[in-house]
Amino acid sequence: MNTPAGYFDDQYADTDDPWHLAERWYDQRKYRLTAAALPRPLYRRAFEPGCSVGALTELLADRCRRLLATDRVDRAVERARRNTAGLENVTVRQMVVPDEWPEGSFDLVVLSELLYYFGSADRGRILAHGTRSLEPGGHLVAVHWNHPVPEHTCTGRQIADELADSDDLGLLARYDDPDFTLTVHERRTHAGSILSPAQSEGLA
Template identity: 35%
Template structure:
């Protein structure tokens, strides 16, 4: 079975193309970002984290709904581009990610995982679900948005990866509850909420 992708994989991608997934020009990405923001359960979040923020295109749009937003990524080149894009947003900050091994300090009431779960193998997905649970404030929302098409370079496809994450995140005494789901032919959108107390 393929192993979780290492940071070097993404460093190589950004070295070859500063926008390897065409986030700034893709009609698919633009429509998906609009749907993602429309699916948020609250008008505003006090503290949010976007895991796998890449070059900050979604980050910039999500920032309007957050008092504080932390963008995380494994690739420094992506973080540099994201910081430049969001330079006029003082409530947005960025940090190099070592998730799931080392979560960032603090807890959050929104945790965004957009197009990243399939970069992990099954053990990595389970570890990410545990890390997310540790980062979640009481009553926190977790949003997952993932491509359903072929992922030949990744350890898992979108369906398998998200299903594994949901199974892990909803298990146990502090397990999250599924509160919203949507599906298009191209992607699925899943929203979980952790218990309030």
């Protein structure tokens, strides 16, 4: 069962940053670890669904030639657009995943604090969309909270375990702490292999 859509509308009813994402050290640290975990210095075209107010979007923009960030809540989209107004490589749109998904392919998909709002069926659809839209050698990053929350259907560790079952993705990195789990997966090439950052530069 998915978290009801009204939950998000209620969260944004009285503030445009209900989780204080732009203020808390916990979130700033997590976002910097997420950006630092990206295996490439620069991505051609990236997708970040569930961007909320765009706090992580601003960091990802430094690593992407083009970045599409989306959220289902109009107020979040408005705030994210204001926060990224000076970044010409960023586009912010209203979009409801998994029923909507952007056209074209990406070499980076970032799923941050998103998947635990969905039941197993829709979570599987999002992961399937994300995997199919990744170019071979592209990266899927997932980072999610580990503590139980009534509105969450699972934890970051459970999401990481689900991703580990994918035949199309290979694990490059996993970081666990008491608060969140971060994983970086690579879409396997036709040869089935994945390359670490050192291997991609011929160092290993």
